[in-house]
Amino acid sequence: MIPALFSIVIGVLLLGLLAYWAFRGSSAVLRAGFSPADTSEALRLELPPVDLIERMLDPRDLAFVCKESPVETVRLFEQERQALAISWLRHTRRQVGRLMSYHVGVVGQNINLRPALEIKLGLHYVRFLVVYEVILGLSYILGPFRIRPIISYVIGVTTQLRGASEKLLGAAQLSTRTSAPPPTQ
Amino acid sequence: MILVLRSIPWMFKRFPIFYGYIGCVLVRDVSAIPIYRAWPSLYRPFYWSTAFVTAILGYAVILEIYSRSLARFPGVARLIRAVLVGLLFLVAARVIAELFGGAANPLASSAALLERDLRTLQAILLGALLGIFSVYRIPIGKNLRGIIVGYTLYVGVRVIELTAYTQSARAVGIFVSKVEPISYLICLGVWTVALWSPAPEPITDAAPNIEQDYGLLLQQTRTQLLRACTFLTRTVRP
Numbered sequence: 001m002i003p004a005l006f007s008i009v010i011g012v013l014l015l016g017l018l019a020y021w022a023f024r025g026s027s028a029v030l031r032a033g034f035s036p037a038d039t040s041e042a043l044r045l046e047l048p049p050v051d052l053i054e055r056m057l058d059p060r061d062l063a064f065v066c067k068e069s070p071v072e073t074v075r076l077f078e079q080e081r082q083a084l085a086i087s088w089l090r091h092t093r094r095q096v097g098r099l100m101s102y103h104v105g106v107v108g109q110n111i112n113l114r115p116a117l118e119i120k121l122g123l124h125y126v127r128f129l130v131v132y133e134v135i136l137g138l139s140y141i142l143g144p145f146r147i148r149p150i151i152s153y154v155i156g157v158t159t160q161l162r163g164a165s166e167k168l169l170g171a172a173q174l175s176t177r178t179s180a181p182p183p184t185q
Numbered sequence: 186m187i188l189v190l191r192s193i194p195w196m197f198k199r200f201p202i203f204y205g206y207i208g209c210v211l212v213r214d215v216s217a218i219p220i221y222r223a224w225p226s227l228y229r230p231f232y233w234s235t236a237f238v239t240a241i242l243g244y245a246v247i248l249e250i251y252s253r254s255l256a257r258f259p260g261v262a263r264l265i266r267a268v269l270v271g272l273l274f275l276v277a278a279r280v281i282a283e284l285f286g287g288a289a290n291p292l293a294s295s296a297a298l299l300e301r302d303l304r305t306l307q308a309i310l311l312g313a314l315l316g317i318f319s320v321y322r323i324p325i326g327k328n329l330r331g332i333i334v335g336y337t338l339y340v341g342v343r344v345i346e347l348t349a350y351t352q353s354a355r356a357v358g359i360f361v362s363k364v365e366p367i368s369y370l371i372c373l374g375v376w377t378v379a380l381w382s383p384a385p386e387p388i389t390d391a392a393p394n395i396e397q398d399y400g401l402l403l404q405q406t407r408t409q410l411l412r413a414c415t416f417l418t419r420t421v422r423p
Binding site for chain 1: 263267308309321341348352
């Protein structure tokens with residue numbers, strides 16, 4: 001029974017994947033070449049300053065507003081901070097999406113592509129997406145101020161994964177060459 | 186027949202294995218009619234044995250799809266080769282487990298079950314190909330695209346049909362066996378439309394010189410991804 005169920009699931013998944021691939025449109029398939037400007041933009045990864053975000057989500061602000069203001073003001077304050085938090089989360093997601101899109105677009109034609117490293121990179125990307133979705137979902141449900149204790153578990157897991165990734169990369173490789181300014185004469 | 190007669194003069198050189206496959210299926214179908222009429226008792230073994238042969242030939246079609254679609258993408262071709270080899274190892278492991286696992290009837294108890302297993306593996310291989318086409322946005326020309334769509338549709342429907350045929354009650358089995366001619370007709374329609382006239386393969390621009398160094402690009406992508414992940418987790422740290 002299990003092999004039969006497996007076959008049915010595979011067949012249905014294949015038809016679903018075929019429908020997705022066939023109907024996604026030729027515009028998505030026929031991509032244009034990447035210019036040096038695209039390269040620079042994709043690899044720069046402009047993220048908002050962490051200090052600003054930390055300041056924005058500082059629980060002391062919430063405590064102060066709760067203490068000094070009526071309930072309506074507290075609600076408004078939380079809504080605004082939630083909107084900001086969700087906005088920077090989406091911004092980060094877009095940036096990383098563009099980076100990965102650029103990467104897969106460029107390496108396809110590269111003879112030196114190493115499958116194992118590509119799969120590892122794919123897993124890193126999946127990990128990022130999982131963290132992103134968890135934080136985004138919790139931000140919607142609980143608000144940005146209340147997710148911090150809950151997220152500690154997620155951080156523990158990702159820190160372990162990050163340690164493995166850092167070993168791979170090496171501490172000296174953390175600076176990006178393309179985003180650096182061009183050498184002066 | 187229309188497909189073969191219409192496009193074989195100029196398409197055979199381009200997709201020889203696919204046309205060989207279509208030719209085999211055509212010969213099988215044409216020869217099945219007199220067998221069905223003259224020797225009905227022979228029809229069943231004839232059908233299942235030839236179905237098994239065409240399922241084997243299907244692997245060659247997948248190989249042709251793979252080599253044609255990724256000819257200009259050596260990097261992705263290497264990646265998918267690794268994925269396909271991994272999948273084949275998994276299937277080989279499963280076959281060995283079945284052979285030595287004490288099963289009363291190893292691998293499959295009938296031609297239908299064996300074909301189902303072969304088609305399921307084809308479905309997995311085609312799924313891996315489609316997944317990598319989607320992720321790496323491999324541009325595919327109209328002709329090859331038609332072959333892929335038609336063949337994948339056929340394999341997907343065939344897997345479901347064979348599973349239902351081998352597992353369910355007789356009435357359901359008869360019903361699903363009626364699905365095969367319809368799905369095959371749709372596939373032939375897709376192939377006929379796609380291969381009606383030759384279409385050039387899409388031209389892709391070369392990668393910019395700055396990214397010729399794959400190691401550098403990989404390192405940069407991973408570094409930036411790591412930065413983004415660190416950014417997310419650091420800002421919500423309690």
